[in-house]
Every structure is written in C-alpha cells, then in structure tokens.
Amino acid sequence: MTTETHDISPKHQTADWVWYAAVLGAAVLGWLAYGQLIPFSEWVTALFPVARDSHTGEAIAFFIYDVPKVLLLLTGIVFVTGVLRSWFSPEKTRAILAGKREIFGYPLAALLGVLTPFCSCSSVPLFIGFVSAGVPLGVTFSFLIAGPMVGPVGLGLLYALVGWKIATIYLVFGFTIATVAGYVMGKMKLERYLQDWVRDLNAGPVGDLPEEAVTFVDRLKVGAEQIREIVGKVWIWVLVGIGIGALIHGYVPEEMMLRIMGGEAWWSVPAAVVVGVPMYTNAAGVIPIVEALLGKGAALGTTLAFMMSVIALSLPEMIILKQVLTLRLIAIFIAVVSAGILATGYLFNFLL
Amino acid sequence: MKSVKVFGPGCKRCETTEKMVRDAAAKLGIDVAIEKVTDARSIAIAGVMSTPGLAVDGKLVHAGGLPDEARLEKWLTA
Numbered sequence: 001m002t003t004e005t006h007d008i009s010p011k012h013q014t015a016d017w018v019w020y021a022a023v024l025g026a027a028v029l030g031w032l033a034y035g036q037l038i039p040f041s042e043w044v045t046a047l048f049p050v051a052r053d054s055h056t057g058e059a060i061a062f063f064i065y066d067v068p069k070v071l072l073l074l075t076g077i078v079f080v081t082g083v084l085r086s087w088f089s090p091e092k093t094r095a096i097l098a099g100k101r102e103i104f105g106y107p108l109a110a111l112l113g114v115l116t117p118f119c120s121c122s123s124v125p126l127f128i129g130f131v132s133a134g135v136p137l138g139v140t141f142s143f144l145i146a147g148p149m150v151g152p153v154g155l156g157l158l159y160a161l162v163g164w165k166i167a168t169i170y171l172v173f174g175f176t177i178a179t180v181a182g183y184v185m186g187k188m189k190l191e192r193y194l195q196d197w198v199r200d201l202n203a204g205p206v207g208d209l210p211e212e213a214v215t216f217v218d219r220l221k222v223g224a225e226q227i228r229e230i231v232g233k234v235w236i237w238v239l240v241g242i243g244i245g246a247l248i249h250g251y252v253p254e255e256m257m258l259r260i261m262g263g264e265a266w267w268s269v270p271a272a273v274v275v276g277v278p279m280y281t282n283a284a285g286v287i288p289i290v291e292a293l294l295g296k297g298a299a300l301g302t303t304l305a306f307m308m309s310v311i312a313l314s315l316p317e318m319i320i321l322k323q324v325l326t327l328r329l330i331a332i333f334i335a336v337v338s339a340g341i342l343a344t345g346y347l348f349n350f351l352l
Numbered sequence: 353m354k355s356v357k358v359f360g361p362g363c364k365r366c367e368t369t370e371k372m373v374r375d376a377a378a379k380l381g382i383d384v385a386i387e388k389v390t391d392a393r394s395i396a397i398a399g400v401m402s403t404p405g406l407a408v409d410g411k412l413v414h415a416g417g418l419p420d421e422a423r424l425e426k427w428l429t430a
Contacts, residue, residue: 089416090401117416121363122403128396197393225418229365323392 019217023079030072041065059250066242066288070157071235074284075227077156082226085117086219090126097135097143106186109139110178113146120148120316124323131194132201138186145337146178149312153230154283161291169348170304177308177340184336193329234282241285245292254297261298263352268302269345273338276309286310300352305345313337353383354428359395359405359415360388369404369418376424384428 041064050056093116097109118126123144130140150171159167191199248257261268279286286307293303318330325333356373360366370386377384389395398407402416406427413427 091415094401118402119363121361122401122416124361124392125359125395125403126401128392129399129401132396201393201396222417 016215016217019220023220027076030076033068034072037065037069040068055250057250059246062249062292063242063246066161066245066291067239070161070238070242070284070288071231073157073160074153074234074238075231077153078226078230079223081152082117082223083219085115086214086222088112088116090116090118090129093143094130094133094135097130097139098133103183105136105139106142106179106182107175109135109142109182110146110150110175113143113178114150114152116143116147118147120320123317123320127321127324128198128201131198136186137191137194138182138184140182141185141333142178142182145181145312146175148283148314148317149178149308150174151283151311154287154307154311157284157287158290161287162294166294166300166304169300170307173304173344174308174312177312177337177344181336181340185332188332190329190332193326193332195324195326198324234284237281237285238288241281242288245288248289248292249295252296257293257296257298261293261302263299263301263349268299269305269342269349272302272306272345273309273341276306277313277334277338278315279310280314280316281310283311299349301345301348301350304348305341308341308344309338312341353385355385355387355409356428357387357389357398357407359398359400359407360390360403361392361395362388362390363403365418366390366404369406372419372421372424373406373428376421376428380425380428382428 041061044064045052045057045061048057048060050060052058052061093112096112097105127140127144130143131137135143155167155171158170259265261272290303290307293306294300313334318334321330321333354377356377358366358370358373360369366388370388373384373386389398395403395405398405399412400415404414404418405412405416406414406419406424408427408430414423419427
C-alpha cells in the first residue's frame, strides 16, 4: 500500500525544513541551558535565607540543580527514543519472535523489549498476542522484563547523573537478568499456569494493517508526541524523586547510610528489594534517589538492587497481568526476577 | 452509516482517539456508530496488540498510538 502519500490534507503541510530547524534549534537551546545549570542553581540557592553549607542549603542546591537537569535530559532522551522506536512495532517484533525457541530467542527478545514501543496499559493484549502467535512463554517474559528494566530513559539518566561505569554495569546486568529469567521460566514449562481462557484462546491473526508510508518528518513528529505524552505524565514523579534525593543529600548522615545500606549489612540487599517492589515510580523518578544514595556512600550492590526492583517489578503491572496469569505464575515471575536482582546486589557488594 | 470500533482498555489515548473519530466524522458529515472495546480478551481476538486500535466497518485499520488526522478522514470516507 503505497498510494497515500499525495492525499494529505493542507494543514499537514508544515514544510519539512521547519521541523528540522525546530529540532535543531531545540537541541542547541537545550545544550546551552545544560551548560548553565551549576551557575543557575548556585544563584537561585543564594536567594534563600539559609547558609549554603547547612543541611537545608545542601538540599535546596541539590533540588534546584537536579530538576532542570533531569527534565532537560528526560525531554531529549524521550524524543530520541521515540524517533528510534518508530522503526519498530509490536507486530513486527512478534513476527520476529514467533517460534523462536532456540537459545538466542531470549537475548533477542530482551533487545526487542528495549526497542519496541509499548505502554503498560496495552501489556495484556500484547502478552496475549505474543503467546497465541507461538512466541514461547519464556521469550515473552524476557521481552516484558527488559522493556522497563533497561529502558533508555533509565540508562540515559543513570549515565548523566551517576556516571558511565555504573550505567554500563546496570545495562549489562539488567539485560542479563531479563535474558536468564526468561530462559529459566521457559524451562519451567509454565504454560499450564496461564489463566484458562488465555490458554484456550486463538487470537485472530493481526489484521493486515496497511503499511503506511512514513517519512522521516513523521518520525520526528512521533518523537515530539512522545515528549508531550511521557514528560507530561512523568514530571510529577521526577519532582518527588528529586525531593527525596535532596532530603537524603542534605539531611541523612553518612554514618547512618553506611549502617543501613553499606556493604557490610548482609540483609541490606533483600531489604532494598522488599522496599523497592511496592514503590511505584518511573525510572526518571528513582534515579535522583540513586544519585543521592550513592553520593552518601550506600553500597553499589544494594543500590542497584533497589533501583532494579523499583523499575522492573511493580505492583500495578502485576495487577494488570493478573488478567492473564494465575497468582501462582505471578509469584514465580516475581521470585525468579527477584533472585536475579538479589544475585546482582550481592555480587557487587562482594566485589567492591 | 459507518461502524467504528475503538480498541483500548480505557487509557487517555483511547479516549482521545474516540474523540478524534467523532470530530472527523462531524467535519465530514458522516454518520458513525462508535463502539468502545475495552475488554482485554476482545481486543486480543481482534488482533490488536498495541492500543488504541481502530477498526472501520469490521476492518482493522490502525493499532498503536493516536491515528493521523488525514488518514483517519480517509478511512472514514473509504
């Protein structure tokens, strides 16, 4: 179907160059603003009637510095991700993964989980669509775990706020957990623990959606739309996360942090997971907290475990999946993923 | 009379899509009967994996994200 390029209504004819210029202009402006963050935050903090080196002064400076920084980064990352993901769709991904039982189906699914656009509100139809088309259950889980776990927003912010070493460690281990957890669950033959109606269901073939002619400017529009949608939804979590980060940064004594989240306390890793799972926020909200925790000397393994469990295992997601999975399968899912997170946490506390 | 189905569990984008269909139909002067399909099972059976999805006269035309206005008008007039 390649017939429709010429019959687009007049108001859609904003010239292409306007889009290119706007994107370029926004990138330059964002980059310039990014360079002014430290002077800006120091200037604003100085307006408050508190000593700069007091607890309150530290907390305010952290907050004022991090809010514009995270929002700028978030906007840029969401845009670039939106454009990149416009080349992928759940339908294409399903076609690639269907019938892939071989060992490389799992890492492939994890990779596609990162690249395929999907929002948690459609994870049920997506799950059914995958399973009923012959995508093995384990491979489907690898896909579903990797999506949120190693999403570009989390990675990009981690890179900018905490540094490339930790971002890389997180990427490698997040990806490994998604792959291995899917593989383990594939081996466990869990199909019988799907809800009955899902097992019996033969979803119709994906309607032969007409392949629409998509121009590069269309992809830029997708990116812009994503900014509106995601940043518009997530900013409140970002403010809350940075607020908590600022309190930790300003008020929590290092000695106390070492006692609770230091590498010595063996229970700190499972405790981090237990605290992390019911916490529902977005990667963009949790990373400022991670930044503050690490800055105060929390052990890397414990912090990684906390971050992974917040991002990858969320209660609302489980409630949505309850429509297709039995409680037993959900419990196994949580147990397998938690085991991977715990192992990662202990490994890094032990190594460092 | 066109029959239009909007597939989606009730997220904000699904409602926006429904509104876009209504607006486009009103603009074109076409009678539409809009049915919202919110049940996960029916969505899956229709072959929709990313919501909102859109079917016109029983034929799936769109899945995932808001539809493009120009294309929407074309589907309604087809």
